[in-house]
Amino acid sequence: MKKEEDFDSNLSGEEESSDNPVGAANAEAREKWYRRFRKGITTATAEKKETPEGLWSKCPECNYICTTTELKENLFVCPKCNYHHRIGSEEYYEILFDNGEYISLFDNITSRDFLGFTDLKPYQKRLDDIHAKTDLKDSMRVAVGKIDGEEMVIACMDFEFIGGSLGSVMGEKFSRAVDYAIQHKLPYMVISKSGGARMMESAFSLMQLAKTSGKLSQLSDAGLPYISMLTDPTFGGISASFGMLGDLNIAEPGALIGFAGPRVIKETIKKDLPEGFQRSEFLLEHGFLDFIIDRKLLKQRLKHLIVLFRD
Amino acid sequence: MPQYPNRQFLDFEQPIRELYEQIDQTKKMAEKNTKIDYSSNIQQLEDLIVEKRKEITANLTPWQRVQLSRHPDRPYTMKYIEKMTTGFVELHGDRNVRDDKAMLGGFAQIDGHTVMIVGQQKGINTKMRQQRNFGMANPEGYRKALRLMKLAEKFNKPVITLIDTPGAFPGQEAEERGQGEAIARNIYEMIRLKVPVICVIIGEGASGGALGIGVGDRVLMMENTWYTVISPENCSAILWRSWEKKEVAAQQLRLTSTDMKGFGLVDEIVPEPSGGAHWNYTEAAAYLKDSIVKALNELKNISPEDRVNQRIEKFGRMGFWNE
Numbered sequence: 001m002k003k004e005e006d007f008d009s010n011l012s013g014e015e016e017s018s019d020n021p022v023g024a025a026n027a028e029a030r031e032k033w034y035r036r037f038r039k040g041i042t043t044a045t046a047e048k049k050e051t052p053e054g055l056w057s058k059c060p061e062c063n064y065i066c067t068t069t070e071l072k073e074n075l076f077v078c079p080k081c082n083y084h085h086r087i088g089s090e091e092y093y094e095i096l097f098d099n100g101e102y103i104s105l106f107d108n109i110t111s112r113d114f115l116g117f118t119d120l121k122p123y124q125k126r127l128d129d130i131h132a133k134t135d136l137k138d139s140m141r142v143a144v145g146k147i148d149g150e151e152m153v154i155a156c157m158d159f160e161f162i163g164g165s166l167g168s169v170m171g172e173k174f175s176r177a178v179d180y181a182i183q184h185k186l187p188y189m190v191i192s193k194s195g196g197a198r199m200m201e202s203a204f205s206l207m208q209l210a211k212t213s214g215k216l217s218q219l220s221d222a223g224l225p226y227i228s229m230l231t232d233p234t235f236g237g238i239s240a241s242f243g244m245l246g247d248l249n250i251a252e253p254g255a256l257i258g259f260a261g262p263r264v265i266k267e268t269i270k271k272d273l274p275e276g277f278q279r280s281e282f283l284l285e286h287g288f289l290d291f292i293i294d295r296k297l298l299k300q301r302l303k304h305l306i307v308l309f310r311d
Numbered sequence: 312m313p314q315y316p317n318r319q320f321l322d323f324e325q326p327i328r329e330l331y332e333q334i335d336q337t338k339k340m341a342e343k344n345t346k347i348d349y350s351s352n353i354q355q356l357e358d359l360i361v362e363k364r365k366e367i368t369a370n371l372t373p374w375q376r377v378q379l380s381r382h383p384d385r386p387y388t389m390k391y392i393e394k395m396t397t398g399f400v401e402l403h404g405d406r407n408v409r410d411d412k413a414m415l416g417g418f419a420q421i422d423g424h425t426v427m428i429v430g431q432q433k434g435i436n437t438k439m440r441q442q443r444n445f446g447m448a449n450p451e452g453y454r455k456a457l458r459l460m461k462l463a464e465k466f467n468k469p470v471i472t473l474i475d476t477p478g479a480f481p482g483q484e485a486e487e488r489g490q491g492e493a494i495a496r497n498i499y500e501m502i503r504l505k506v507p508v509i510c511v512i513i514g515e516g517a518s519g520g521a522l523g524i525g526v527g528d529r530v531l532m533m534e535n536t537w538y539t540v541i542s543p544e545n546c547s548a549i550l551w552r553s554w555e556k557k558e559v560a561a562q563q564l565r566l567t568s569t570d571m572k573g574f575g576l577v578d579e580i581v582p583e584p585s586g587g588a589h590w591n592y593t594e595a596a597a598y599l600k601d602s603i604v605k606a607l608n609e610l611k612n613i614s615p616e617d618r619v620n621q622r623i624e625k626f627g628r629m630g631f632w633n634e
Contacts, residue, residue, distance in 0.1 A: 239491030
């Protein structure tokens, strides 16, 4: 079974920590008989043999191993068990827009540490660190392009960026995306993948729930369709606002979606949660999704829906 | 409100308890020595209590402010309804699952206006606290609130919400019935509501659970309350990976009424009696009533379309970024 994920920790913007002092001590004791004579790496850097990074990919669900190229050709869906790997905005745009062609919108809006928020690290430092590591400007990108010939505005989250957290920038980009859709009379889709609100922006991040809902109200008055696509994972402020407000709410298979995280619920009710709790299939069963769609069928279905809404 | 010795004291309120104890002792002495008049001594101590109340609330840390918002003697929604309004008729149920006791509401009259009042309700003793689920509503609570707000809209009555919640309930059934969807729907519908909407944080304003009844033309905060995206305890647990940093988290989150007003995220701070609302319910309710009536009179002259547009624009301006 898949290891239970504490996705809350993604919101702190830290890398997963694998340090386990107790485990390390046990391992040391077990391997006492087998000690190297000299510590450290003795091979000179010049003689180091290079292996390309990320050549192989292992499915976290069924452990099936395939080449990254094969996985990519399969739209990052496990060829064996249909597990939908987590992907970012770039991959979704590549998959959905014709010939991978699209126009990025509002890319120049970036986060600012207005509050001077410091937890284990200053918020500004966190932002700088991520900007140095990735090309991402923030946790959401907006693009306009053609889905099998039909133009659409798609906002998509990047979980890599502080757990896809909802802050002022996401709220503002979302709002402008709606304005753009209204101005050009285009359908709007949001692909969510987020742990929830960005705590480093405190109440400002909370208010984005109201801000985005207000924009959806205007989109609705303009008679344009809004599709909310939920992917693994979608929690907190997203599901308590635009994530659940789609004219259609749809999801990828097996995605974990909810308001409160499973760990918090378990601690509150002091009981184990049922198998499949908060998965897409569970939400569909309880009436909160219109349908679940395989990544491979998404583009085709979107095109069909756009036509249905319009004609 | 409870009178000494039934009053409860927070750690930073201990100097007040000591003064009460001194009064007690003085009264006992007065009983023994009937020849000496102690009344001026008692009066002096009582004045000192008022002074001390003022002094203590003047220099609170954000975390102490959070503690004050959760003071066990603090007035809750029902108390304010009792003190501010007349003719309250409580209305129950979401017409779907059940009646959520953590959320209450109904029609009432305030200063000649018929209004719909909705708010979370905490219990006043152990049994009631459980029954009210500590003010943590389930989806049916939010849907009941929405039903009542739509009812008010139909009959063109303003909506007043009183917010006091440690958060929406994080339970298994709450998820099954769509806690996220319920809150999302409320936020969406509230921002479009055609009647005036006034929201007041009267205690704890925790995240989506608060915002689920917190989108209005005017959002007010009582002086000793907090309002932000997460409770300081949970923020500490997630960002600091420890339950020990709640004081720092409270400070970093800038969650007090002064901060929130300064950021323009709330419109007005409602003053409280010196020492906090738990010292005088009548006085606290009178201040709140003043603010609500003032807002009602301001809002009634704006057309419904303008009100909705202004509401959307107001929340639309919230946020900060570089460009």
